[in-house]
Amino acid sequence: MPKKILVIDDEEMILNAIKVILEDMGYEVATFQNPSDGAEEAIKRNYDLIIVDLRMPGKTGDAITKEIIEKRPDAKILILTGYPMDPLAKKALEAGAVSLVKKPFEIGKLLDFLK
Numbered sequence: 001m002p003k004k005i006l007v008i009d010d011e012e013m014i015l016n017a018i019k020v021i022l023e024d025m026g027y028e029v030a031t032f033q034n035p036s037d038g039a040e041e042a043i044k045r046n047y048d049l050i051i052v053d054l055r056m057p058g059k060t061g062d063a064i065t066k067e068i069i070e071k072r073p074d075a076k077i078l079i080l081t082g083y084p085m086d087p088l089a090k091k092a093l094e095a096g097a098v099s100l101v102k103k104p105f106e107i108g109k110l111l112d113f114l115k
């Protein structure tokens with residue numbers, strides 16, 4: 001059974017790139033451009049990895065991380081950000097994210113988390 005990955009990012013290009021690459025490698029990938037819908041999905045279903053953008057309109061990655069971890073404390077959340085020194089990045093890690101990956105990212109960094 002393939003590993004299931006959920007990606008939440010407001011940039012459609014990022015969602016499509018991650019989805020195509022990971023599906024080509026055999027992973028099952030669900031994507032959400034709306035942060036609230038993505039958080040709801042992460043709480044409803046079990047995913048091996050949840051990838052969340054830090055800065056999105058409406059809801060930030062740290063708030064999404066906190067919301068998911070409260071309902072699913074075993075969730076593995078990886079934060080994508082173009083600004084690793086952003087105070088929200090620290091808040092996301094404190095809320096339970098396992099790590100940060102800087103945008104633009106290398107797919108190898110994502111694959112390391114899937115191993």
